[in-house]
Amino acid sequence: MTTANMTAALKESPGNNALTFSEEQAMLLDSAKSFCGDKSDINAVRGLLKSDSGYNPNVWHEMVALGWTGIAIPEQYGGFAMGLGSTVPVIESMGRHLLGTALITSTLAAQAILRGGSEAQRQQWLPKIVAGTVGSMALLDNEDWGAKLCGVTATFKGSGSPSEIALSGKKLLVADATVADFFIVSVDHNGNAALAIVEASQLAEGAITANTLIDETKRAATVDFSGVTLQPDALLPHSEQALKDVRLIGALLTAAEATGTSAATLDCIVSYLTSRIQFGRLIGSYQSLKHPTVEILLQMDSARSLIYHAATLFDKGLDEAPVEADTEIACRMAKAQATETLLFAGDRAVQFHGGMGFTYDCDAMLYIRRAQWAQHQYGDAQHHRLHLAKLLLD
Amino acid sequence: MSQDNPSQAEYRAQVAAWMQHNRPADPGFLLPQTFMEVGSERVLEFLREWQHKVWSAGYLGAAWPKKYGGQGMTRDYQRIADEEMKRLQVPICFNVIGLGWAGPLILDNGSDYEKDKYLKGILNADDIWCQGFSEPNHGSDLGSIQTRAERDGDDYLINGSKIWTTMGNYAKYMILLARTDAQAERRYNGLSFFLAPMHRDGITTQPIKKITGEYGFTETFFTDARIPASCIMGEEGQGWRIAMQTLQYERGAEAGAAGGISILSIVMDDLLRMAAEIEREGEPLLQDPVTRDNLVKFMIEEKALQLAEKRTEIPALCRDYPNAIALSGKLRSTEFFRRMRQYALTLQGAQGSLYVGDQDTIGGGFWQRAYLNNFSTTIGGGTSQVQANIIGEHVLGLPKD
Numbered sequence: 091m092t093t094a095n096m097t098a099a100l101k102e103s104p105g106n107n108a109l110t111f112s113e114e115q116a117m118l119l120d121s122a123k124s125f126c127g128d129k130s131d132i133n134a135v136r137g138l139l140k141s142d143s144g145y146n147p148n149v150w151h152e153m154v155a156l157g158w159t160g161i162a163i164p165e166q167y168g169g170f171a172m173g174l175g176s177t178v179p180v181i182e183s184m185g186r187h188l189l190g191t192a193l194i195t196s197t198l199a200a201q202a203i204l205r206g207g208s209e210a211q212r213q214q215w216l217p218k219i220v221a222g223t224v225g226s227m228a229l230l231d232n233e234d235w236g237a238k239l240c241g242v243t244a245t246f247k248g249s250g251s252p253s254e255i256a257l258s259g260k261k262l263l264v265a266d267a268t269v270a271d272f273f274i275v276s277v278d279h280n281g282n283a284a285l286a287i288v289e290a291s292q293l294a295e296g297a298i299t300a301n302t303l304i305d306e307t308k309r310a311a312t313v314d315f316s317g318v319t320l321q322p323d324a325l326l327p328h329s330e331q332a333l334k335d336v337r338l339i340g341a342l343l344t345a346a347e348a349t350g351t352s353a354a355t356l357d358c359i360v361s362y363l364t365s366r367i368q369f370g371r372l373i374g375s376y377q378s379l380k381h382p383t384v385e386i387l388l389q390m391d392s393a394r395s396l397i398y399h400a401a402t403l404f405d406k407g408l409d410e411a412p413v414e415a416d417t418e419i420a421c422r423m424a425k426a427q428a429t430e431t432l433l434f435a436g437d438r439a440v441q442f443h444g445g446m447g448f449t450y451d452c453d454a455m456l457y458i459r460r461a462q463w464a465q466h467q468y469g470d471a472q473h474h475r476l477h478l479a480k481l482l483l484d
Numbered sequence: 485m486s487q488d489n490p491s492q493a494e495y496r497a498q499v500a501a502w503m504q505h506n507r508p509a510d511p512g513f514l515l516p517q518t519f520m521e522v523g524s525e526r527v528l529e530f531l532r533e534w535q536h537k538v539w540s541a542g543y544l545g546a547a548w549p550k551k552y553g554g555q556g557m558t559r560d561y562q563r564i565a566d567e568e569m570k571r572l573q574v575p576i577c578f579n580v581i582g583l584g585w586a587g588p589l590i591l592d593n594g595s596d597y598e599k600d601k602y603l604k605g606i607l608n609a610d611d612i613w614c615q616g617f618s619e620p621n622h623g624s625d626l627g628s629i630q631t632r633a634e635r636d637g638d639d640y641l642i643n644g645s646k647i648w649t650t651m652g653n654y655a656k657y658m659i660l661l662a663r664t665d666a667q668a669e670r671r672y673n674g675l676s677f678f679l680a681p682m683h684r685d686g687i688t689t690q691p692i693k694k695i696t697g698e699y700g701f702t703e704t705f706f707t708d709a710r711i712p713a714s715c716i717m718g719e720e721g722q723g724w725r726i727a728m729q730t731l732q733y734e735r736g737a738e739a740g741a742a743g744g745i746s747i748l749s750i751v752m753d754d755l756l757r758m759a760a761e762i763e764r765e766g767e768p769l770l771q772d773p774v775t776r777d778n779l780v781k782f783m784i785e786e787k788a789l790q791l792a793e794k795r796t797e798i799p800a801l802c803r804d805y806p807n808a809i810a811l812s813g814k815l816r817s818t819e820f821f822r823r824m825r826q827y828a829l830t831l832q833g834a835q836g837s838l839y840v841g842d843q844d845t846i847g848g849g850f851w852q853r854a855y856l857n858n859f860s861t862t863i864g865g866g867t868s869q870v871q872a873n874i875i876g877e878h879v880l881g882l883p884k885d
Contacts, residue, residue, distance in 0.1 A: 116800035374882035392788030
């Protein structure tokens with residue numbers, strides 16, 4: 091029997107299948123891999139589980155010194171103008187070693203200001219972010235990523251300065267809120283979605299209530315913005331587009347991080363399957379364990395192709411250009427694939443470790459918990475497929 | 485496609501115009517998607533005529549030398565012709581073993597006599613070729629080949645049987661892998677490669693009825709069949725190496741194959757076109773949320789498969805498991821198509837229970853046949869389960885069972 095080359099049948103199908111990776115990106119991937127491996131071995135990860143910030147401040151300073159906070163920021167604002175496509179290998183490497191810090195949320199805050207902000211706002215904030223000032227995204231009003239995300243209301247104040255704006259309402263699951271120097275908050279402003287810059291110093295006493303998260307490597311909090319008064323120049327003038335774009339970029343960066351973690355999960359499974367003996371055989375020789383492990387590899391490969399496809403499309407446009415439809419499709423596909431892959435990998439990692447897998451000492455615990463966090467950041471797979479259906483089927 | 489120089493662009497337009505003008509009328513039967521679906525004389529003659537016509541126009545074997553029936557052009561031109569045939573979805577060029585395997589092998593390794601004797605007949609479809617590698621009871625394990633070829637004077641005496649011989653009953657020649665040395669220390673070393681004539685005493689074929697109810701393969705029996713000793717390609721014992729070399733040509737015109745499309749591909753767009761015509765609960769099927777979610781899952785998978793091939797060209801993104809994509813391509817794509825084609829039948833509702841031949845089938849039963857035929861790809865060339873073992877063991881380093 092001759093098997094026709096089915097892969098060839100796919101090759102020239104319609105659609106945008108751009109996938110490129112530059113020398114610079116490759117170098118960044120290599121250095122990020124070794125940095126994250128050095129700074130975040132599994133003992134370091136476990137050592138930080140009960141800490142307040144969830145990360146080692148010295149490592150964060152080194153990351154800032156390496157320039158990671160400025161990768162996707164244009165040169166005129168002190169950044170390195172490598173594009174968002176170059177943050178993907180860095181974030182993927184962090185996911186691979188469960189290395190925390192506020193890099194993801196700070197990168198998103200920078201993107202919000204770059205895409206939605208005035209020139210003055212960009213000049214004020216972007217160089218600070220490059221230098222290590224931490225911004226956090228405060229978007230969620232409830233559990234629903236499909237909502238408009240403007241539950242915090244921003245109303246003009248009748249008294250005092252006529253143009254002052256008063257905020258009222260809370261945001262949920264605000265990443266790294268306790269270490270944030272400022273927040274980008276999505277608000278309802280005269281019935282429109284708007285993004286506002288709120289400095290941590292403007293919050294009322296006790297406004298931040300830390301969450302207890304299923305993923306103990308992550309940190310998030312409920313933040314009450316009630317009572318905060320803003321000047322009009324705290325609003326980003328191009329908020330609506332920036333909000334849409336940042337949600338997609340958030341989905342992509344979460345997908346990149348999750349894909350790195352899937353690779354770590356696969357390593358964890360393979361190392362157990364090649365060392366544990368039961369019934370006189372290495373358990374990796376059993377097809378009931380071998381085949382699902384292969385499936386994890388294939389799913390991870392899909393996720394990886396999709397995140398770098400999205401990364402490629404981001405680097406084709408101008409840094410602050412609105413996200414195009416092809417790129418939106420790529421981000422949503424990447425997120426749907428990457429977090430479902432990690433859910434599957436983490437779930438199997440626990441199961442395949444048998445009794446060990448049920449213990450807190452087994453590292454599979456870290457991965458399955460991360461999987462739950464990752465699936466709900468910037469919309470779960472079903473949310474993204476719902477939007478993909480509109481883009482692809484209507 | 486955008487990289488065409490002016491003369492290539494002109495050629496592309498010329499191919500497209502010719503194809504559109506000469507595309508055959510609906511023959512009244514489902515066009516074969518692959519060369520494994522040539523189940524009747526009627527289909528055979530239709531495809532033979534089409535391939536002959538494409539060759540006469542110069543769009544098959546464009547990069548093969550003129551004296552052997554080609555056009556002596558660069559491979560880019562055949563690639564362009566192939567791209568246009570694929571885009572316009574004209575019928576396949578069905579003499580696949582000749583065009584893609586035996587032909588390029590003879591061009592590279594053959595004597596002038598062999599080139600004169602075989603190449604033109606491959607291109608113009610006068611001589612159909614088949615392949616005799618697999619044997620009953622050995623699946624795809626070529627190292628276990630039992631068919632014997634014993635030197636007897638100026639002949640080899642062939643005994644044994646081959647299975648899954650595509651078009652074995654129509655073929656004039658077979659590329660045959662047989663054992664010339666039963667004592668060889670390494671079992672691969674005892675194999676030899678032949679360009680064997682099929683119309684010889686002692687060679688019989690028995691058509692195999694496929695799961696689709698159609699024919700396309702045969703089992704081929706050799707009983708003291710004599711073939712001239714000159715039919716051997718290379719030396720005795722080199723069969724395995726030559727067989728492996730042959731497999732490399734399959735990748736298309738760039739690799740030396742004569743060209744022509746060998747498969748009518750089915751992509752998600754085809755499934756969406758079918759689904760667009762269907763209603764469920766009185767509403768368009770494409771508005772049903774569950775259907776939408778399932779379709780998008782397939783589209784994500786299709787996109788990832790399309791991207792995988794490109795990622796292999798970027799070593800920095802393949803460093804963890806450098807062979808993973810190459811070794812998993814067959815498993816992933818064939819299983820994707822199997823599930824996608826099955827889902828097409830699910831979406832057809834009650835019509836999904838009809839079959840080719842019923843006047844009420846959607847698309848003549850195209851999806852029904854495509855789904856059943858797809859098992860040839862998840863079984864042939866190493867079953868999906870064997871593929872998963874190979875990936876587990878060779879990519880992930882898991883122990884053998």
